Amino acid sequence: MPTSENDSPPVYREIAEDVRTAIASGRLSDGDRVPGENDLMKQYGVARATARQALSVLINEGIVVAIRGSGVYVRAFRPLRRHGPRRLSRELWGAGRAIWQADSPDGSFETDSVEVAEVPAPAYVARALGLADEAAVVRRHRRYRLEDRPMQLATSYLPAEFAAGTAIAEPETGPGGIYARLAEQGRAPAHFTEEIRVRMPTPEEAAALHLNAGTPVLDVLRTALTEEHTAVEFNEMTLDGSAYVLQYDFDA
Amino acid sequence: MPTSENDSPPVYREIAEDVRTAIASGRLSDGDRVPGENDLMKQYGVARATARQALSVLINEGIVVAIRGSGVYVRAFRPLRRHGPRRLSRELWGAGRAIWQADSPDGSFETDSVEVAEVPAPAYVARALGLADEAAVVRRHRRYRLEDRPMQLATSYLPAEFAAGTAIAEPETGPGGIYARLAEQGRAPAHFTEEIRVRMPTPEEAAALHLNAGTPVLDVLRTALTEEHTAVEFNEMTLDGSAYVLQYDFDA
């Protein structure tokens, strides 16, 4: 008698599934209000904690957002396209535009909270740049915003050997950005390698990027190399996963 | 008197933060047991629901996993490297190896639950392949495993016009896989474009990939084009975000 009544999913999952299919089927769409805690309690005859647990599933999946005092709403996904190879082409920074402007449809990216410092290289940075551990590097940290929405955090590391004391170590790097400055030194980046990981954000990142619960971030680690394959920059970027689509084109 | 005691974070967040820093500082490392519900209740003098809420934060961040009847443990991250351009080079499938073998350090990938069918193309597939809406396509779905761990789901679409009735529409496509078959037809893939998105998995994907809570997935949408820029395959892949690092190399 005892245990043959097994494997029926818990109530809160079934409630979540009902709401999820209502969204997937289009019965509820972007920005629509979904049944709140009180609605679910009445409709399913469950306690408040159970209704909340059902909603928390959907919130952690990133498909709805809760707004205190107002309700729970279907979340939209309207990403920006970040084109790998094209955006780093010489034409862009050769013409006096900073590379990140290639992301933006209308060039309205803004940069924010810039911090420049000379520091000893962390181990993974030293490895990427081919330097000795703790070798001096210039670190540039900044945040990018588009129409007041924070989109990306970025931290660049360049060997202090050639970056210290130049415009690269200034908050404002001048037309074309650091790549143009490198080119003037005869260290123009010619090859790039990007490494992409996914994870959930730390609380600090969630705050800095204004992320909703259930939004993963993309880590993009880029190493820029000269024609002679000397590493000249290591850039560690953290992107709002709900804001970006990455694109890479290549040949067989 | 009333409200000047504001903005202190809720208890459950502070507990979560304590555990998080214990992990970040290295006091707790991969696979270590972290304080469980009962431990936290005693240490912080909170109710069980509060201790659980603190743990649920960390679980949804993907940094710990809960094992029923046992405890809560620090989660490891040991990803596979998936190298974009290199893995699709002609050498690989020209030599009779399927491309996904490039992912695997020792070639021990296995394929699973293969489904082949001829279906009308969904709108986004038709667009990617340059076909009319609802045009007939061959759909190939499969799951990839490495040492019994499911790593990736993939669904390929090829125009039925040249794929139907060939080995491409069979579960076993022969040496070199579908790309070798395409090459024999004079439709060898020469250009690729990959589009990458991140999101939290659906419950079905979480089950199929054996994902822990708090693990995002990577969607990789690849279009393969011939030398003449005719689209011959559209491949929709869903990767376990905790299992992969993607790498792309390109030139300025």
Place this chain on the structure above:
DNA sequence: CAGTGGTCTAGACCACAAA
């Protein structure tokens, strides 16, 4: 069998949003 995490109830007080 004792201990763990998983689910669920029935309350409580709070901060915030919208009417």
Place this chain on the structure above:
DNA sequence: TTGTGGTCTAGACCACTGC
């Protein structure tokens, strides 16, 4: 002011792990 979501307590029963 009413209703919403956010936090928290104090219980309960269950399924599973590991000794």
